[in-house]
Amino acid sequence: MVKGFRSIAGVAALSTLALGATPAMAATEVVWWHAMEGSLGDKVNEIADGFNQSQSDYVVKPVYKGTYSENLTSTIAAFRAGNAPAITQVYEVGTATMMNARGAIYPVYQLMADTDQPFDPAAYLPAVTGYYSTTDGNMLSLPFNSSTPVVYYNRDLFEKAGLNPDTPPTTWEEMAEAGKKIVDSGAASCGFTTTWPSWIQLENFAARQNIPFASEQNGFGGPSARLTFNKSEAVIKHVQDLIDWQKSGVFAYGGREDQASPRFFSGNCAMLMASSASYASVRDNTKNFEFGVAPLPWDPDVIDQPKNSIIGGASLWVLKGQEDAVYQGVAKFFNYLSSPKVQADWHQFTGYLPITDKAYALTREQHFYEENPGTEIALKQMTSGTPSDNSRGLRLGNMPQIRDVIEEELERALNGDKSAQQALDDAATRGNELLEQFERSVS
Amino acid sequence: MAPQLLIVLVFFFWPAITALRQSLYVQDAFGLGETFAGLANFTRVLASQSYHEALFNTAIFSVSVALGAMGIALLLATMADRVLRASRVYRTLLIWPYAVAPAAAGVLWMFMFDPTLGVLSRALAALGVHWDFRLNGHQAMALVIIAAIWQQMSYNFVFFLAGLQGIPASLLEAAAIDGAGPWRRFWTITFPLISPTSFFLLVMNTIYAFFDTFGTIDTTTSGGPGGATRTLVYKLYQDGIVGLDLGGSAAQSVLLMLMVGLLTLVQFRYVERRVQYH
Numbered sequence: 214m215v216k217g218f219r220s221i222a223g224v225a226a227l228s229t230l231a232l233g234a235t236p237a238m239a240a241t242e243v244v245w246w247h248a249m250e251g252s253l254g255d256k257v258n259e260i261a262d263g264f265n266q267s268q269s270d271y272v273v274k275p276v277y278k279g280t281y282s283e284n285l286t287s288t289i290a291a292f293r294a295g296n297a298p299a300i301t302q303v304y305e306v307g308t309a310t311m312m313n314a315r316g317a318i319y320p321v322y323q324l325m326a327d328t329d330q331p332f333d334p335a336a337y338l339p340a341v342t343g344y345y346s347t348t349d350g351n352m353l354s355l356p357f358n359s360s361t362p363v364v365y366y367n368r369d370l371f372e373k374a375g376l377n378p379d380t381p382p383t384t385w386e387e388m389a390e391a392g393k394k395i396v397d398s399g400a401a402s403c404g405f406t407t408t409w410p411s412w413i414q415l416e417n418f419a420a421r422q423n424i425p426f427a428s429e430q431n432g433f434g435g436p437s438a439r440l441t442f443n444k445s446e447a448v449i450k451h452v453q454d455l456i457d458w459q460k461s462g463v464f465a466y467g468g469r470e471d472q473a474s475p476r477f478f479s480g481n482c483a484m485l486m487a488s489s490a491s492y493a494s495v496r497d498n499t500k501n502f503e504f505g506v507a508p509l510p511w512d513p514d515v516i517d518q519p520k521n522s523i524i525g526g527a528s529l530w531v532l533k534g535q536e537d538a539v540y541q542g543v544a545k546f547f548n549y550l551s552s553p554k555v556q557a558d559w560h561q562f563t564g565y566l567p568i569t570d571k572a573y574a575l576t577r578e579q580h581f582y583e584e585n586p587g588t589e590i591a592l593k594q595m596t597s598g599t600p601s602d603n604s605r606g607l608r609l610g611n612m613p614q615i616r617d618v619i620e621e622e623l624e625r626a627l628n629g630d631k632s633a634q635q636a637l638d639d640a641a642t643r644g645n646e647l648l649e650q651f652e653r654s655v656s
Numbered sequence: 657m658a659p660q661l662l663i664v665l666v667f668f669f670w671p672a673i674t675a676l677r678q679s680l681y682v683q684d685a686f687g688l689g690e691t692f693a694g695l696a697n698f699t700r701v702l703a704s705q706s707y708h709e710a711l712f713n714t715a716i717f718s719v720s721v722a723l724g725a726m727g728i729a730l731l732l733a734t735m736a737d738r739v740l741r742a743s744r745v746y747r748t749l750l751i752w753p754y755a756v757a758p759a760a761a762g763v764l765w766m767f768m769f770d771p772t773l774g775v776l777s778r779a780l781a782a783l784g785v786h787w788d789f790r791l792n793g794h795q796a797m798a799l800v801i802i803a804a805i806w807q808q809m810s811y812n813f814v815f816f817l818a819g820l821q822g823i824p825a826s827l828l829e830a831a832a833i834d835g836a837g838p839w840r841r842f843w844t845i846t847f848p849l850i851s852p853t854s855f856f857l858l859v860m861n862t863i864y865a866f867f868d869t870f871g872t873i874d875t876t877t878s879g880g881p882g883g884a885t886r887t888l889v890y891k892l893y894q895d896g897i898v899g900l901d902l903g904g905s906a907a908q909s910v911l912l913m914l915m916v917g918l919l920t921l922v923q924f925r926y927v928e929r930r931v932q933y934h
Contacts, residue, residue: 282898289900293687310900314686467771468790469880476772614899624881628791643706650700650901654684 240272243542244298247275248284248527249358256562264549271542281307281527282613288532292317297532299539300546302357304527305344306612309432311530312353313610313655319531319540321547322351328544336551336569340521340595344606345528348433354528355547358565360490361522361591362413364405364510368503370483374400381484381507385454388484388510392463395483403465404458405484406473410466411619412525413486413509414455415442420523420604422447422515427648432608436652440615440644443637447515452626452633459627466627469620474498488525489591492564506587508594520604521595526565561585566592610651615644672913678906685900697907706883706891707908714887717801718865724805726857729812734842736813737820747817754810758868762875765803789877793884796877800885803876804869811864812857819853820846851931859923866916888912 249257254277261273278284281304288301303311311318325332334342334352345354368378374395382388392404407413419426424445429438442448458464465482467473477485478498486509487495495504511519529550531543549555556572559565561581567573573592576582582589609615619640626636679697683690701707736746753761768776769789777787789796823846831841847854870889873879879886879894886894892912896905 286897286900289685289687310685314684314688316688317686466791469878472790475770479772481772611899611901614894614901617894617898621880621882624791628793628881630882646704647899650904654682 240270241536241538241542243271243273243300243539243546245273245275245300245302245529246278246284246288246298247302248278248281248304249302250277253358253563256559260550260555260559263555264546267549268545271545273542273546285310292532292534295534297534299535299543300529300531302527303354303530304613305359305525305606306616308345308354308528308606309436309608309610309612309651312608313436313651317533318353319533320351320353321355321531322353324531324540324544325547328541330544330548332548336571338566338568338570338573338596340600341524341566341568343600344524348430354530355550356524356528356568357526357550358490358559358563359524359526359528359568360488360565361524361595362409362417362486362509363489363587363591363594364484364486364507365477365491365495366484366505366507367401367477367480367499368505370395370400370480370502374398374483378503378505381505383508383510385451385510385512389454389458389463392458392484393461396462401480401483402462403476403482404463405486406465406467406476406482407486408467408471408473408488408491409525410469410623411616414451414623415448415619416607417509417522418451419445419448420521420606421509421511421519423520423601423603424448424515425603426607427609430602431606432610433602433605436610436648436655438609439648440609440641443634443641447512449633449637451512452623452637455623456626456629456633466624488564489566489588490526490564492585492588506590508590518598521598521600523604523606524566524595557581561588564588564591566595609648610655611647614647618643618647675906675909678902679910680903682903685902693903697903698911701904701907701911706886709883710886710888710891713797713883713885714866714889716797717804717869717885717887718862720801721804721808721865721869722858722861724801725808725861726812726854728805729809729857730816730854732809733813733816733820734846736817750813751810753806754814756807758807758871759875761807762803762872765799765806766876769799789881791881793882796881796885800869800873800876803872804865807872808861808864812861815853815857816850819850823849848932852933855923855928855931858927859920862919862923863916866912888915 245261247254247257257275261275265272276298278287281302284301285303285307288297288303291297297317322332322334334350337352337356341356341359342352344359345356346352364381366378366381371378371381371391374391375398376391376394382391388405395401395404416426418424419442424442424447425431426442427438427440429435432438455464459466465476467476467482471487471491474485474487474491474494476482477495480502485495492506509522529547531540551569553569553571553575556567556569557575557579560567560572560576567576622631622636622640622643625631626633631639680693680695681690682693682696732750736743736750739746756764768774769787771777771788771790780787787795789799827845828841831845836844866887867889869887870893873885873887873890874893877885879890888908889912892905892908895901895908899905
């Protein structure tokens with residue numbers, strides 16, 4: 214009768230079953246739980262196969278465990294039952310949860326040192342690894358699939374509206390002007406729409422404009438961080454702009470996650486703010502028009518030079534409780550995964566960012582960016598300038614729920630229930646309750 | 657021990673006791689440490705505004721789904737009962753939706769009502785209705801209610817039809833000869849005679865609306881927009897599975913169990929008095 218109870222017990226029971234049968238093999242098995250489905254999942258298997266064939270001591274075994282949150286929940290349940298995998302993929306918003314589980318995780322920098330594997334932190338792109346490192350630069354988890362938001366625009370609709378498709382808008386003001394022209398000329402019924410509303414319109418807006426999203430260096434300083442975005446005039450103005458643009462058609466809200474994409478594919482909206490990793494999906498769904506890629510807009514009234522945008526995606530965490538031989542295998546595999554060849558291939562195939570300078574250079578040498586225009590925009594946007602405390606990323610506990618809260622309040626502002634200020638204040642208050650709760654649970 | 661008792665023990669009592677225990681502790685997700693919190697989880701849940709909103713949403717949702725699904729099913733059953741030709745075909749078609757998995761049904765409705773691509777939202781736009789359930793909370797609520805009713809209607813239909821067929825034709829014929837019209841015959845003879853079925857369905861539909869609509873809500877609106885379709889069971893999932901707030905979600909599940917227990921008790925005490933068993 215009571216489903217709530219069952220689901221909690223069920224998760225524990227299922228994950229125990231899944232791990233129960235481990236065949237005995239000569240090579241040491243390294244289990245890797247991930248959340249990559251479809252062609253990404255195939256690519257993960259391909260990477261593991263490549264590693265397995267490159268040597269004979271270790272066998273990496275990837276297991277697809279559902280969505281990011283399902284994988285995290287399964288990992289935790291398995292850990293509690295003493296059956297955790299060696300490697301698990303955790304989304305960026307779960308970073309604080311993992312990081313604070315000190316008894317459960319094996320930090321990557323420490324693993325590399327303990328296993329005497331060659332490891333040079335300077336080889337990695339700081340804008341990508343910063344999200345997953347301590348404030349003094351020690352890498353806790355290995356970035357695997359990282360992306361950053363960019364703007365995809367419909368070149369055909371730009372021409373129809375009398376806009377130059379070679380000079381897409383770069384600032385929010387230009388964005389509004391372009392949107393207005395698109396709507397007024399009847400080229401499309403909406404200027405732009407956005408996927409992942411909190412990530413792109415708040416988290417990245419704050420980073421790019423160098424505005425603190427939360428105290429304690431956006432949470433990097435410790436779990437006592439509290440949300441501060443509602444104190445920024447620029448953030449309030451941006452939400453107010455979205456409300457006004459929603460009314461005039463410059464902007465159309467299309468839902469959470471990537472629910473807004475069809476509005477762009479169908480020609481309903483002329484521009485789409487989405488992850489750089491959506492490149493392949495955008496290419497496949499826009500056969501009937503030409504599209505272009507542009508950087509995420511910024512506001513010159515707030516900052517002279519925009520900061521880097523922040524990443525999304527996931528990283529690989531190593532869990533405690535395995536034998537030493539397994540950790541040797543994990544370290545070898547991480548080295549293989551970071552090699553320029555594997556990284557460049559993964560980057561080019563998926564649109565996720567490469568994690569090392571060498572992989573970036575290799576992709577350039579292979580003329581990939583010339584042959585696929587727009588694919589380098591995200592990298593340039595990420596690597597311009599040094600990340601600041603406000604653009605290194607977010608490390609907030611209960612972040613998946615905080616994102617839900619922010620998106621709820623944004624929706625309430627956009628449908629006219631609340632003012633921009635009120636919605637942001639409420640989002641911060643509710644989010645701070647979650648942060649307090651997190652702080653209590655880890656202290 | 658009897659196997660059925662063992663099943664109840666493993667699948668109900670054991671998790672229920674675990675939840676009860678967990679609701680009294682504050683714990684990190686990995687279970688590395690826990691502190692006794694007394695009733696703090698309960699007071700936190702009961703004081704939070706989002707819990708009140710979810711309670712309100714659940715009330716609206718459950719009443720609408722139970723009444724809607726039962727009302728429509730009764731209407732269809734009454735009509736199907738009178739069909740003479742090809743009655744089996746009608747009945748099979750009406751029972752069909754029950755075989756569709758809740759998640760699949762949710763996706764089906766979501767596509768039909770998709771603000772940009774949906775067939776029905778285009779039809780609504782032609783009628784001058786601006787349909788956007790991704791932003792309009794009332795429309796989102798209407799959508800999940802429709803999807804849930806569609807799912808549950810068939811179940812109710814089967815029971816109502818069986819109930820109607822159990823009514824002796826002679827009773828209705830005698831009333832007809834005495835000059836009672838169809839409306840009067842329904843209210844004075846049919847309705848009282850199917851009241852045990854209706855009562856059973858009321859209890860089942862309440863439980864359905866409270867617990868079994870998770871898949872439907874998850875695939876259509878995911879509790880949004882602005883939490884407008886977040887019911888108690890959906891909130892429990894979000895806080896427990898996504899948010900990993902074990903203490904808080906355990907407290908919510910204990911509260912939910914109390915609520916449904918209480919509701920069923922009330923139904924048995926007050927509604928059942930009006931039921932006429934024969």
